[in-house]
Amino acid sequence: LAGHIGAVHSVAFSPDGSELASASEDGTVGTWDITSGDMTAVLRGHQRKVVAVTYSPNGLYIASGSDDHTVWLW
Incomplete structure (x- = not known):
């Protein structure tokens, strides 16, 4: 995905399918608008x-896991 500096290790679609989250080698999580393809955050x-990413069932939160042995809830 253009916008990350490193490789993408994991992606997840939001429950409503409107957004994609990506976990990257560069230590960031990106969010993307599915319709436009634009990076939104x-x-x-x-x-x-960052090696794993997922959305909460209600789509309000993103959880990400990293090789730094932490899980962040965004």
Whole structure:
């Protein structure tokens, strides 16, 4: 995905299918509008690569896991 500096390790669709979240080698989580393809946010906080990402069932939160041994809830 254009917008990340490193490889993307995981992606997840929001429950309503309107958004995609991506977990990247560059230590960020990106969110993307499915209709336009535009990156809508870059979530920074992990200290190492992000290897997993998922949405909460209601779509209000994103959880991400990193090689820095942390899980962030956004």
